[in-house]
Amino acid sequence: MPTETESSIFEQRLQAIANHYQQGDVSLGYRRLMDAAIDTQNTIVYNEMTAYTDWLEHSKKTNAELWAKALPLLEKIKQVGVSITKPRSSDILMAQGIKKSYSNGFFSLGPVDLSLKRGELVGLVGENGNGKTTLLRIMAQELKYDTGTIAYHLPQNKNEYDLRSQLAYIPQRTPKWYGSLKDNLKFTLSSYGIKGAANESQVLMIIARMGLWGYRNLNWNQLSSGYKMRFELARTLLRCPDILLLDEPLANLDVMAQQIILEDLKSIANSLSAPMGLILSSQQLYEVEKVSDKVLFLKKGQAMWQENTTIASTILNKQEPIQELIIEFDTDAERMLLQDALSHLTLQKLSFNGGSYIAHFDTSTTMPQVLSALGMGGINVIYIRNISQSTRRFFVAS
Amino acid sequence: MLLNKSFSLNHCTSVKMMKKLNQYLLENYPLVWNMRLLSVLAVCTLLHLVHFVIGFFTFSTIEGMSYHNPEGMFFDSPFALFSIIGSFIVFILWLIKVLRNNAFKSFYPFSKIQLFAQFLIFFLVALFNITYYFSYTYGYVVSARLHTDIVANTKDNEVLQNVLPFLQGKDSYDIQNRCTPYPFPMNKRFKNEAINDPNNPDKVILPKGYSDNSDHYYIGSDKRIYSPKQLDSIAGGATFSYLNYCSYRYRYNYDSYESQKEELIQKMHKQLKVQPEAIRASMSAFLQVCDKYKIKYKLSVDDWFKWVYHPPYFPVTYTIQNTYYYPQTDAEDAVNEVAVPTPANSEKELNPKGYFVQVDRLECILDNTFKVHEYHIKWNILLVFMYFAMAIALTLFSFRASSKRIWLISLIGSALVCLAVGAITAVLNYGKGNTGSMVLLFYLLLILAFLLVAIISHKKTIAGVTLNWFVWSAPAILPIIYGIYSARYRYIQSQVPAYQYTKPHLLDWIDNHTEVFMSLCILLSFISMLFLSSRYRRWQAMPED
Numbered sequence: 001m002p003t004e005t006e007s008s009i010f011e012q013r014l015q016a017i018a019n020h021y022q023q024g025d026v027s028l029g030y031r032r033l034m035d036a037a038i039d040t041q042n043t044i045v046y047n048e049m050t051a052y053t054d055w056l057e058h059s060k061k062t063n064a065e066l067w068a069k070a071l072p073l074l075e076k077i078k079q080v081g082v083s084i085t086k087p088r089s090s091d092i093l094m095a096q097g098i099k100k101s102y103s104n105g106f107f108s109l110g111p112v113d114l115s116l117k118r119g120e121l122v123g124l125v126g127e128n129g130n131g132k133t134t135l136l137r138i139m140a141q142e143l144k145y146d147t148g149t150i151a152y153h154l155p156q157n158k159n160e161y162d163l164r165s166q167l168a169y170i171p172q173r174t175p176k177w178y179g180s181l182k183d184n185l186k187f188t189l190s191s192y193g194i195k196g197a198a199n200e201s202q203v204l205m206i207i208a209r210m211g212l213w214g215y216r217n218l219n220w221n222q223l224s225s226g227y228k229m230r231f232e233l234a235r236t237l238l239r240c241p242d243i244l245l246l247d248e249p250l251a252n253l254d255v256m257a258q259q260i261i262l263e264d265l266k267s268i269a270n271s272l273s274a275p276m277g278l279i280l281s282s283q284q285l286y287e288v289e290k291v292s293d294k295v296l297f298l299k300k301g302q303a304m305w306q307e308n309t310t311i312a313s314t315i316l317n318k319q320e321p322i323q324e325l326i327i328e329f330d331t332d333a334e335r336m337l338l339q340d341a342l343s344h345l346t347l348q349k350l351s352f353n354g355g356s357y358i359a360h361f362d363t364s365t366t367m368p369q370v371l372s373a374l375g376m377g378g379i380n381v382i383y384i385r386n387i388s389q390s391t392r393r394f395f396v397a398s
Numbered sequence: 399m400l401l402n403k404s405f406s407l408n409h410c411t412s413v414k415m416m417k418k419l420n421q422y423l424l425e426n427y428p429l430v431w432n433m434r435l436l437s438v439l440a441v442c443t444l445l446h447l448v449h450f451v452i453g454f455f456t457f458s459t460i461e462g463m464s465y466h467n468p469e470g471m472f473f474d475s476p477f478a479l480f481s482i483i484g485s486f487i488v489f490i491l492w493l494i495k496v497l498r499n500n501a502f503k504s505f506y507p508f509s510k511i512q513l514f515a516q517f518l519i520f521f522l523v524a525l526f527n528i529t530y531y532f533s534y535t536y537g538y539v540v541s542a543r544l545h546t547d548i549v550a551n552t553k554d555n556e557v558l559q560n561v562l563p564f565l566q567g568k569d570s571y572d573i574q575n576r577c578t579p580y581p582f583p584m585n586k587r588f589k590n591e592a593i594n595d596p597n598n599p600d601k602v603i604l605p606k607g608y609s610d611n612s613d614h615y616y617i618g619s620d621k622r623i624y625s626p627k628q629l630d631s632i633a634g635g636a637t638f639s640y641l642n643y644c645s646y647r648y649r650y651n652y653d654s655y656e657s658q659k660e661e662l663i664q665k666m667h668k669q670l671k672v673q674p675e676a677i678r679a680s681m682s683a684f685l686q687v688c689d690k691y692k693i694k695y696k697l698s699v700d701d702w703f704k705w706v707y708h709p710p711y712f713p714v715t716y717t718i719q720n721t722y723y724y725p726q727t728d729a730e731d732a733v734n735e736v737a738v739p740t741p742a743n744s745e746k747e748l749n750p751k752g753y754f755v756q757v758d759r760l761e762c763i764l765d766n767t768f769k770v771h772e773y774h775i776k777w778n779i780l781l782v783f784m785y786f787a788m789a790i791a792l793t794l795f796s797f798r799a800s801s802k803r804i805w806l807i808s809l810i811g812s813a814l815v816c817l818a819v820g821a822i823t824a825v826l827n828y829g830k831g832n833t834g835s836m837v838l839l840f841y842l843l844l845i846l847a848f849l850l851v852a853i854i855s856h857k858k859t860i861a862g863v864t865l866n867w868f869v870w871s872a873p874a875i876l877p878i879i880y881g882i883y884s885a886r887y888r889y890i891q892s893q894v895p896a897y898q899y900t901k902p903h904l905l906d907w908i909d910n911h912t913e914v915f916m917s918l919c920i921l922l923s924f925i926s927m928l929f930l931s932s933r934y935r936r937w938q939a940m941p942e943d
Contacts, residue, residue: 144941160939164505178498183424187499190428191506199425239506 002082006272010039010082013272014074021067030056031264033070033077034209039273041083046201048073053208085240086274091115091153092242093139093277098148100134109134109301111148116243119275121266123292125285130298132281133172136245139279140169154242168241172248174232181223181231182207182216189238202238210234210264225252229261237268244269246280250287258287266291285392286385297394304394324348325361326393327370329384341377345369356383429512432499433519438492442526445484446533452477453537460546461692464762468542468770469779472534481530488527493794500798502938513931517795518924524794525787532775542770551767554687558760560680563643563666564706564718565757571714573633574616576642578663581618583644584629634711641667641712647761670712678703688755691763695755702753719754778913784920788873795927796866799934804859808866815867819844834885842878845871852933858940865937869930873923880908880915 002010013036020029037049052073056066099110109131116122124132137143139150141164154166177184185203194202207216210230215223223231229249236244249265250258269278282288289295297304331338335357339350342359349360361370367386374381387393423431430436456471466474472481502508502516577583616624624632633639643666646659669676681699688695697718705716797805819841826837845868852865887905908915 138941141939141941144943159936161505161508161935164939165507167505184499186421186424187428187432187501188504188506190425190431191501191508193507195426 002084010272014078021070024063026063026066035267036077039082040077040080041273042080043198043201045077045080046205050204050208053213057213082272084273088118088275091117093152095150096148098138098145100145112303116277118277119270120277120293121269121291122279123288123295124279124281125288125295126298131301132298133247136247136281140167140245166242168236168239169245170232170236172251174228177220180217180219185235185238188235206234206238226257240274242276244276244278248281250282250284258284262287262291289390325365326388327359328356328387330356330382331379333379341373341379345373434495435519438523441488445530449530449533450537453534454541456538457541463766464759468539468766471538472531485527510932510935514928517791517927520794521787521791524790528786529783539770539773546767548771551764555764557683557687559646559662561684563640568638568714568717571638571642573629573637573642575644577644581620584616584618586614586616636711636713638714639712640706674707691760693756693760697753697755717749719749720757781916788923792870796869800862800866804862808863811863812867835882838878838881845875858942861937865933872926876919876922
């Protein structure tokens with residue numbers, strides 16, 4: 001049974017869906033509508049949702065038509081309500097002092113401390129060869145570690161195999177599969193004991209949710225890399241893992257798809273019915289930071305934490321104090337001109353890393369002051385970003 | 399046109415039905431779907447049917463039954479090669495499909511019972527796919543049963559048995575072969591051993607001088623010693639006599655052979671002595687049976703009877719040649735070529751008219767006819783196939799439950815281990831004494847060491863390889879224990895006088911119940927796999943180094 005808070009959150013989400021539709025953001029509204037449908041865990045709702053998807057896919061519809069058709073569905077979802085299968089809990093994963101060295105001594109990871117809650121999304125960033133995949137594989141129990149402890153607080157954790165059944169790890173290069181996409185998903189679900197009509201409904205629901213409706217009868221060779229990743233996500237979501245570990249899921253996606261997938265991952269991790277802890281590695285710092293509750297930066301195996309300023313403050317109830325203002329910007333102006341423009345601010349350092357300039361100021365300077373100074377100086381800014389609290393500063397401002 | 403449409407409609411319906419069934423299995427029985435059990439069973443059933451039909455049409459004529467034993471028909475025919483290739487292709491195609499999905503390696507919920515069920519499926523499919531021999535043989539048997547009559551066969555066999563005493567080579571009639579009346583049969587003894595009491599009138603004493611010309615004597619069933627002269631007197635001078643014939647045919651599955659044989663000998667003696675016409679009638683009936691089965695012969699009843707009927711001692715003066723021995727490849731040609739055989743000089747004396755008859759061939763026909771009517775699948779043959787299926791199932795299961803890399807390392811490693819074990823065996827065997835049980839004990843300890851390492855090792859590769867090795871060698875544990883036990887007692891037996899040695903009951907029981915013991919070994923292999931399935935689960939979940 002959902003708690004009052006959960007019911008209230010559910011109501012809010014349904015209201016948000018209505019708003020998205022009414023304001024013409026149909027695509028987002030539709031995706032959130034599917035999330036809400038999944039939260040009901042109700043086969044009838046699934047069937048109606050997939051019928052809606054099928055109707056939607058067959059011809060072009062106006063926003064008004066889409067909303068008219070979605071409204072009764074929304075009402076139905078409201079009526080059925082949220083079904084909680086995995087209640088939120090405290091930490092489901094606690095790792096302390098994890099260290100791993102390879103026998104050739106070429107690389108060593110850690111020590112790394114990490115904790116993960118249900119519904120939490122942790123971003124794992126770092127340059128190539130800095131231990132992201134190693135850490136993910138250790139968390140997935142795929143790889144041994146030398147020292148430290150990892151505690152999993154998961155239900156039905158009777159033995160090692162049961163534990164690994166609850167951890168889902170998607171590598172960067174997903175393995176080839178055979179047969180149709182839909183059959184593979186059905187196989188996954190029936191292996192989890194969901195049989196008959198419920199199997200069909202749930203599979204179609206997840207196919208719709210992951211945007212694979214038109215691809216459901218295709219096989220591996222017929223899918224692009226992005227859709228293969230979507231398939232892997234669909235398969236993993238059907239497994240309802242407690243912990244989901246994704247290695248570079250954005251690597252093969254275009255910019256738009258990256259944003260959508262990240263949004264979806266955030267929403268799925270934060271599902272009311274079956275929230276899960278999610279760790280994803282990526283080199284898309286900006287995008288990952290936007291959705292992550294906290295970000296772990298790995299450099300030569302050493303870990304540096306960055307709490308998300310917008311989410312961490314509410315979830316973790318702490319915020320790292322800003323040490324300095326770091327601005328990254330791109331311009332075709334000469335360096336001298338730039339220094340002149342910024343000279344009246346507390347500029348401590350201006351460096352060029354080959355692609356963009358990194359300007360360091362003390363905390364008395366603010367972002368609007370920097371923007372103003374650049375504008376007044378007639379600097380043609382192509383791109384600008386405050387990276388004071390972004391892990392990007394570890395990459396570019398060293 | 400209409401027929402084509404109807405066929406196409408039926409084809410579509412069956413394809414739809416197959417798809418529906420497939421979807422049903424996929425949604426409800428993922429393991430059955432993943433193992434493509436229905437498809438492979440359907441294909442194997444079809445192949446069994448094909449083998450049955452081919453076996454059925456392999457039977458052409460009753461005369462053809464002289465060439466092959468029905469139970470060996472399949473392996474004698476070139477079709478066996480196609481069958482083995484077909485079976486191999488089915489395995490390959492099936493495995494390509496089966497290896498596509500692996501819920502176990504994907505860490506989907508997979509209990510040890512499901513893992514064991516997977517092993518059972520491998521075993522069943524392997525067994526079903528290697529036993530086409532039975533379908534082929536059964537097809538042949540069914541066809542042969544339809545074309546032959548067991549009642550007539552029994553009668554024809556009786557006719558053959560009646561004349562068999564008159565169709566043998568000369569050696570069969572030696573008095574040493576005689577088994578009736580009492581005190582026959584007699585055993586030949588050499589002179590220096592065969593001495594008897596002088597107080598008895600019929601006895602011979604030759605303790606020192608060897609004054610008799612003969613170099614041997616006989617000891618009868620009454621334990622008395624008979625000189626060759628005495629024997630000659632009993633035989634009336636006919637050392638080679640039809641009355642001495644005692645080797646009636648043992649018939650396949652024939653119950654109470656000894657009492658039947660005794661009856662036949664008594665009957666033959668009686669007919670020779672008081673019913674000569676019955677002998678003539680039997681000879682005549684025999685030639686009719688030969689005609690019936692197209693058995694080649696050159697023989698006249700009158701001459702044959704004249705050769706045989708020399709009362710009262712019925713000495714063997716002439717013999718009839720059995721020209722045609724089973725198995726012979728090109729039967730008809732051989733018969734034509736030897737229609738008038740040209741016997742050697744010594745044989746010419748015994749067979750001046752060159753009489754011959756294909757007795758062996760007739761015996762084969764009659765025996766094989768009897769066999770097809772008595773045919774049933776024998777447990778010991780099925781056991782052999784089960785052992786093959788077990789080997790295939792263990793190989794496939796270990797491949798599926800471990801990983802390609804581990805399986806390949808295990809395979810190559812096992813070859814190296816076998817080489818090392820061979821070398822150690824050679825070293826252990828070098829010398830004398832009770833090394834047989836030592837070698838077997840070493841094998842047993844080695845197998846148990848595999849299990850121990852598989853359990854305690856924290857290295858995934860080492861644990862996986864030793865687990866595979868143990869799984870492959872586990873079915874040998876019981877036979878090895880038996881071997882140690884048996885070798886140990888053979889050694890004890892060799893060390894003590896025979897009268898002090900008694901064979902242990904268990905060993906005696908196993909030796910007399912080999913099939914039961916081998917069945918127990920298979921059963922234990924299944925039980926051990928149930929436990930090992932759980933071991934594979936733990937291994938699969940182990941992190942890599």
